[in-house]
Amino acid sequence: MSNQSVVVIGGGPAGLREATTVAELGQQVTLIEKRSYLGGMPIAENYSNLTPYFMQADEAMGAIISHLQSLDGVTIMTDTTVTACTGEAGNFSLAVQGKDGPASVEAGAIVLATGFQHFDPGRETQLYGYYEFPDVIALQDLEAMMKEGNIVRPSNGEPPKRVCFVQCVGSRDRQIGNEYCSKVCCGIASKEAIEIREALPDTEVFIFYIDMRMYGYWESQIYWPAQEKHHVQYVKGIITEVLPKNGQLLVRGEDTTMGRPMEVMMDMVVLSVGMEPSVGTREMSALLGVKQNKYGFVEAVNAPLDTVTTSQAGIFAAGAALGPADLEDCTSSGGLAAAKAIGTIRRSMAVAG
């Protein structure tokens, strides 16, 4: 007999939306999360406010988590990893390792929502000194500072007078191997730039970019206000290297539209790191035998009109496990994955009679 439960692996925005939708449709759902808490990257990496609506991350994630917990038919397993998977669509059996030792979870369909990780800016050809200079930080480091309401230079605890963002760190780079655009960094950098200007009105903020990719409404939600209201300076040209000089950071690049090389002093440099498949996405894809693309993200085999179906029948993916995605992409694909998973279960029940 086929199993009527959906298993969701990963408790971030996509997994939470997916599990919530399954439960709202009246189906059993088990959410398996490796960490000891739900919420995914917004919680794990201390995001302050979410892009583009400036909602507090804790509050927004807290609301969806408590909604999920209030629904019937929901089993949440934190501190739990999947160690093996057998069976087929309609009848999967997952071996899991949890707090209380190994266990088995049955499922009619599986949704992979294992997400992304931030690109490590200390890697390989990166000349930004992320691990050398304390005042070189990444987007998520600044989020954590903003969450504490304390934007300061890590080197001396003083508020920075000049901050710059360097876009496309770990994205769109053949040398690194990440040829894709990470989609969200332009918006997040602009959002953070606004927040710096609001918190520290005398601080100058620059964004050095290849081209600004502000999809849809992000244009008027973040980009235009950053430029027009908050006077964030956007300079087209990417920084080649960051060097220490007189207690500050010298950033070198080209001011391309002005047609001149530039060397500018900064108090703090924020690297707009891109997205890479998380360890969980890589491991679970391999374990479940779903096809990954050359970057390690789960391949959606029926794209573009079906964004969640993987190479394995009965196994779907949602969120940033599928590739760079913003929150709206994640929750949208989470909803679709829920529908596809339930569809699989109902069809196998009909066949089983």
Added chain:
Amino acid sequence: MATITMDPYYKAPKVAGFADVPGEEKERLIAEVVADPRFHDYLYGCYECGICVAACPSARFYDFSPRLIAQAAARRDVELMFQQMQEDIWECSQCFSCLRCPRGNNPGGIITVMREVAVNNGLASAREALEGYSRIIYKIMSTGTQVSPDMLQPDAFPDWGPEVADVSESLALWRRALPPETHHTTTTGWAVADRTLIELYLIWLETGALDMISQVDEGLHMILEEVMEERLEEEGIER
């Protein structure tokens, strides 16, 4: 307001033949531009997309870019804006093709403001740029019309061919051949009613438009002021 003027990558301003001025003076001039009530509506944010350059007739013939005007202003780049005030802004024909901007910027409008600040402060570039226009300014401000027919002298316009000489010889006759009676003039572009001229004089005096002339051509200013005040006195108008 963010500014990136003090950076080492900013080259020394190569001001076109004019003596450099102290940094505080540049700051003061640019502050005057930015404080202009129109400035806010003329500049939002710049994509640096170049559509204004593509639309700009001057950009095809001069080393001139309305994009650089908007960019320098958006960055509050004092050095570059000052350099532009000495040079670039005089290469604009004020046709406002640059209003095509998707962000709603008005580089030509920024130039209008920069020109006014340059003129009001008697910048050498403003004086030089307007030098050739003394006769025209005199004509416009004293008569209320533009270039008059009798200014078109045959020796000054050889490229117009032999017809100019013929027309000049019997100018009044040619003018009377024009259908509108208001064009039967030779010393003014068209006939101007007394009331209109008085109003224009008052506008130029009251708005400070005439005072702007004093910064670039003191002699011309004196002549115009005398012409206007004398006429107003005749009309019994006290200011």
